[in-house]
Amino acid sequence: MSNNDFIILQQHLTVSQTVFKIAKSFVSLDGYEKVIDQALEQLGQATNAARSYLFLFDRDKKVMNNTHEWCREGVIPEIDNLRDLPLDMFPWWLKRLSNGEVIDIEDVDSIEEEGHAEKQILKQQDIKSVLVLPVEIDGVLIGFVGLDDVKTSRFWDAQTKNYLKVASDMIGMAVRKHEAEEQIHAQKGELEQAYENLKAKEMQLIHSEKLAGIGQLAAGIAHEINNPVGYVSSNTDTLRSYVRAIKKVMNLYRKDAGREEICALEKELKLGFILQDIDMLLDDNLEGLSRIADIVKNLREFARIDKKEKYAAADINAGLHSALLIARNEIKYFADVKTDFGGLPPVVCDIGEVNQVFLNILVNAAQAIQSQARNEKGLIEVSTRCDDTHVICVISDDGPGIVEQNIRKIFDPFFTTKAVGKGTGLGLSISYDIIVNRHGGKLHVENRKTAGATFRIVLPIKNNKLIYEQENLIC
Amino acid sequence: MSKKILFVDDERNVLRSMVRAFMDSDYELECVENAGDALQILEDNSVDMIVSDMRMPGMNGYELLRMVRERYPEVIRIILSGYAEKETLVKAVMDGTAKAYMTKPWDNEKLRQEVSSILASYQSTRESGVLKLINAIDRLPVLPAAYRHIISLIEKDTSMNQIAQFIESEPEYAANVLRTVNSAFYGIRTGSVKKAIVYLGLNTVKNIVLSSEAFVLLSEGPVPKEEVELLWQHSSLCNRLLHGLYQAFYKKKIPEQFAAAGLLHDIGHLIILKYFPREFAAIHAYCKDEKKHQMTDIERQIIGAAHTQLGGYLLDWWNLPSDIVDACLHHHGLISDTMRHREIISLIHVADMYSSKEITHGAFERVDPRALRLLKTSKRQLDVLVKGILRDA
Numbered sequence: 001m002s003n004n005d006f007i008i009l010q011q012h013l014t015v016s017q018t019v020f021k022i023a024k025s026f027v028s029l030d031g032y033e034k035v036i037d038q039a040l041e042q043l044g045q046a047t048n049a050a051r052s053y054l055f056l057f058d059r060d061k062k063v064m065n066n067t068h069e070w071c072r073e074g075v076i077p078e079i080d081n082l083r084d085l086p087l088d089m090f091p092w093w094l095k096r097l098s099n100g101e102v103i104d105i106e107d108v109d110s111i112e113e114e115g116h117a118e119k120q121i122l123k124q125q126d127i128k129s130v131l132v133l134p135v136e137i138d139g140v141l142i143g144f145v146g147l148d149d150v151k152t153s154r155f156w157d158a159q160t161k162n163y164l165k166v167a168s169d170m171i172g173m174a175v176r177k178h179e180a181e182e183q184i185h186a187q188k189g190e191l192e193q194a195y196e197n198l199k200a201k202e203m204q205l206i207h208s209e210k211l212a213g214i215g216q217l218a219a220g221i222a223h224e225i226n227n228p229v230g231y232v233s234s235n236t237d238t239l240r241s242y243v244r245a246i247k248k249v250m251n252l253y254r255k256d257a258g259r260e261e262i263c264a265l266e267k268e269l270k271l272g273f274i275l276q277d278i279d280m281l282l283d284d285n286l287e288g289l290s291r292i293a294d295i296v297k298n299l300r301e302f303a304r305i306d307k308k309e310k311y312a313a314a315d316i317n318a319g320l321h322s323a324l325l326i327a328r329n330e331i332k333y334f335a336d337v338k339t340d341f342g343g344l345p346p347v348v349c350d351i352g353e354v355n356q357v358f359l360n361i362l363v364n365a366a367q368a369i370q371s372q373a374r375n376e377k378g379l380i381e382v383s384t385r386c387d388d389t390h391v392i393c394v395i396s397d398d399g400p401g402i403v404e405q406n407i408r409k410i411f412d413p414f415f416t417t418k419a420v421g422k423g424t425g426l427g428l429s430i431s432y433d434i435i436v437n438r439h440g441g442k443l444h445v446e447n448r449k450t451a452g453a454t455f456r457i458v459l460p461i462k463n464n465k466l467i468y469e470q471e472n473l474i475c
Numbered sequence: 476m477s478k479k480i481l482f483v484d485d486e487r488n489v490l491r492s493m494v495r496a497f498m499d500s501d502y503e504l505e506c507v508e509n510a511g512d513a514l515q516i517l518e519d520n521s522v523d524m525i526v527s528d529m530r531m532p533g534m535n536g537y538e539l540l541r542m543v544r545e546r547y548p549e550v551i552r553i554i555l556s557g558y559a560e561k562e563t564l565v566k567a568v569m570d571g572t573a574k575a576y577m578t579k580p581w582d583n584e585k586l587r588q589e590v591s592s593i594l595a596s597y598q599s600t601r602e603s604g605v606l607k608l609i610n611a612i613d614r615l616p617v618l619p620a621a622y623r624h625i626i627s628l629i630e631k632d633t634s635m636n637q638i639a640q641f642i643e644s645e646p647e648y649a650a651n652v653l654r655t656v657n658s659a660f661y662g663i664r665t666g667s668v669k670k671a672i673v674y675l676g677l678n679t680v681k682n683i684v685l686s687s688e689a690f691v692l693l694s695e696g697p698v699p700k701e702e703v704e705l706l707w708q709h710s711s712l713c714n715r716l717l718h719g720l721y722q723a724f725y726k727k728k729i730p731e732q733f734a735a736a737g738l739l740h741d742i743g744h745l746i747i748l749k750y751f752p753r754e755f756a757a758i759h760a761y762c763k764d765e766k767k768h769q770m771t772d773i774e775r776q777i778i779g780a781a782h783t784q785l786g787g788y789l790l791d792w793w794n795l796p797s798d799i800v801d802a803c804l805h806h807h808g809l810i811s812d813t814m815r816h817r818e819i820i821s822l823i824h825v826a827d828m829y830s831s832k833e834i835t836h837g838a839f840e841r842v843d844p845r846a847l848r849l850l851k852t853s854k855r856q857l858d859v860l861v862k863g864i865l866r867d868a
Contacts, residue, residue: 223530226557227486230579234492237583293580313674313728343726348673 008157011047015163018046022167032178033068036171040070040145043167047131047160049147050075054135054171056143061087064143078125090118093132098141102161103132106154129154131161133168137176145171200429222296229296233289240282247275298322313346316354316391316459317384323358324382331366335378335397342385347459349439354459357431357443361395361455364427368399368453378452390441391459398452402445410445435459478594479503479520483513483527483539484555489579493526496583502590510534510542517543522550524594529556529563537563540572544794551597551797553590555579568732569678570630571794592815593797596804600788604779609788612750618793619688621645625681635677639669642684651687652680655735658715675734682735682799686710686742693745702748702755706741709834713737716826719864720857724822724850733819736802737830740823743786743803747778754778771807783807808843821846829861 022039030038036054044052053069066082087094092115096103105111106129111119122130127148135143145168156164266272298321324337331337362380369378381396402410411432435443435457442458480502482493490506497504505522507513510533516522525543529536540552554567557579564576577589609615621641628638643649649668656671657664665671672680690710694703714737721729728734747755754777761773771781787804791797801815806823814820824846842854 223557226579227489230557230581231486231488231492233580234496234583238492238495238498289580311673312676315727345722345726346728 008160011157012159012163014046015160018042019163019167019170022170026170026174032174032181035174036068037070039167039171039174040068043145043147043164044070044072047147047164049131049149050151051078051146051148053079053146053148054143055082055146056135056175057087057141063087067143089121092116092118093144094141097132097134097144100134100136100139102134102165103130104156104161105130105132106156128152131156131164133164135168135172135175137172142172142175144168222299225292225296229289229292233286233293236282236285236289240279243278243282250275295325298325311348311350313348314351314354316344316347316349316351316393317341319351319355320358320382320384320393323355323362327359327362327366330363331380334366334370335380338379338381340381340383342383344384344386344391345461347391347461349459350434353434353438357434357457358393358395360427360431361457365395365397365399365453365455368401369397372400386461389461391461393457393459394454395457396448396452396454398448398450401447401451401453404447407445407447411443477501477503478523479505480590481505481507481513481516481522481525482555483507483510483525483531483536485509485528485531489528496586500587500591510536510539513539514542514546517547517550522547523597524551524553524590526553526555526590529554529558529567537567537572540567544572551593553577553593555581555586565678566629568796569681570626571796574797574800588813589815592801592813596787596797596801597791599804600784600791600800602780602784604775605784605788608751608778608780608785612746615789615792616689616692619685619692621648621688622681622685625684629677629681635672636669638677639667639672642668642680645684647691648684648687651738652683654711655679655683655714655738658718676731678731679734683738685793685795686735686738689739689742690745693742693749696749698749699752703745705834706744706748709830710738710741712833713740713823713826713830716830716861716864717823719867720822720826720860721819723860723864724852730819732796732798733802733816733823736799736819736823737826739786739790739799740803740806740827741782741786742789743782743784746785746789747774747782751778769807781807808846810843810845810849817849821849825850825857829857833865 021042025035025038028035040052040054043049049072051069051071054067055064056067057064063084064087065084066079069077069079071077093103105122108119108122108127108129111122125148128151129149131147131154133145133147134141135145147164320339320341324331324339362382365380369380372378379398382394384391384393386392411428432443435441440460442456444456444458446454446456448454478501480497482490482504484490484493484506485508487508490508494504494506505516505520507516509531510527513525513527517525525540527536527539531539534542536554536556540554543550543552552573554564554573554576555578556564556576558564561578564573564578567573568576575589575593577586624641625638628641642652652668652671652675653666656674665674668680675683690703690707694700714735717737718729718734721727744755747758758770758774758777761777762768762770771783774781783804783806787800790803791800798816802820802823805814805820806827808824810817810821810824821843825842828842842857847853847857
């Protein structure tokens, strides 16, 4: 046996052992990235290469990427320069690889004219010799493994090449397994997303059912309340004119009221005070009645169940006004409200839904202030403005604001920072859905420089999308 | 003779407070607790106005008022309801079942004003001068057919889509609807009647069809077409100004029942033009010479009634809501402090004056200072506003 034969035999042994190791690592539980990196390193070491690397084609076989690379110490990595390369950069290689051939270039300088493109590129990278192994899945070429030597020309015997081809076949299988896993993973993600969406939709449905129920109830109650409120306020008004008449007559009587017992009785019954207070009392009653009437009216308008057509031109300021009235009880103990309504054009929208958003943000603001358990009342500021194309409504509070890391999650379904049972985590995601998806608007939140959070609701004034949808709805 | 008002409500408390609210007025009041009793009263007495609740056991208010409309069309029908569904009330007025609606709880003073104002308007359209002219007319045009068809569709709760389809099948009316929506300052451009209904509301679109059809009906026969054309131009411009001014003053959409008021307000001119063409010419010649006089005064002198009254009569006879009748009746000013919708009628008056000036190049009259006061504005401010609107148009 010659010395040269011995070296070759030695190489066979090393390479076959490497292939064996690679095979073992591929059935281990290690992750894809790790086993590929390991395999490339082992191949590089075993073949004494300067660099070993894997190229994979994209799905439609237009471009390829150097996805993994191993470099011997002192050799400059090339991986970052080899992204999204057009496949036709290596026409000669590709033709041969497609036939399942192993490309063995002993010396780059000796590449013939047909490999002109490859030669230029390899020379640019100072590569002296290279071995290229096809990577296939089910006989279809999906990439290649390359072993470079930057200094010396190399000779590869047939047996070594066979061993190395087995290694590249195994890499092909690993890629395939990885792709299958990725696909399963993606499908699982899609399924999970679909499930989440369904869950959110279901909650929204329950929520809107509840709201419609409240609206219906409000409408029924409104009728019951409006009748008695109607005659009580009318009568109170009439009573005022009765009292005026009685007072007039009484004042005349009192001028001649010389009798002692009348004076005593007047004093005992505090008639002086009564006559003085009676007008204020009636005014208070009328004011209270008109507030009851206002609440009933707003509750009804808020729920908007009497509207047949979903989308119509609506007054956003009036909507905010009714939302503020409905939320009054949630707000008034914790915060004062400052409003600054600008003149707004009518906006085509589903005002019932938009009102829900207003209510939601207002109640959130009040709860945020309440959560601070502070001594003085907070302040909620509500303002509206418009430009040529949009109506903008800004609701700010001086509460704790939103923790920076939560600000991006705040519109996600089921995200809540409230205690269990305090909130579903759906309010803002429904709000987002209403404003952004159903009305083509914008819902934006940010922390204020001083304290608290600001919500900005932007609605397009002319909403062709809605009109289009409505047309389809009614067709 | 004092007017007789019939109140119908199933709650006795409500009826008693009505009696108290009208204690000091001259009306003669009748109060009943159900529809059957109401019909009995109408059978035996002459009643001027019926004010009915909506929800009552047995026959409800809507059914009662429809029956009254059939049997006693001269009785003014008003709804007073605590019923929550506003749309039902709007529909009742829109389809002509009631002339107006009011809601519970009510304000006594306002209720009295509404009642007296509706009665006064009615009275004004039934003045002897008006009736004399109306009787002289061979056949007053009945409620236009296309409009009647839309009403019947509304009554049957037909979908908006089908109503839009019907209007689209009448190209001339559809064109007028689209012209209005495209110039109504909503910043939209559309070729779809459906979109127009979304933006303007069904009530408005319905009234636009009515005005278009009324113009066609009243210009049939030997009527000078150029005068009709001028009137139509004036009506369109007036409506456009009305929308623009309302938006400028109140920063919101004009209430639906008035959104076509500009188109209908001068329908009385058309009546005079069609049935009394010689007098029409005389009135207009006189107006040109005697700029100091109110046009309505001149009309009363020459034919015994004003075009506002004749228009009001026709719209009332066609069963239109009292709001639009009032807009027609009072658009020449003399707006009183207790009149219903006085701000918006002032705006119609202003729009009418500026439009006349624009179309005929030279105003017949000046803007009523009371209208300026009510709108808290000045002639100069209006000049600027109108100029802006005309420029944008």
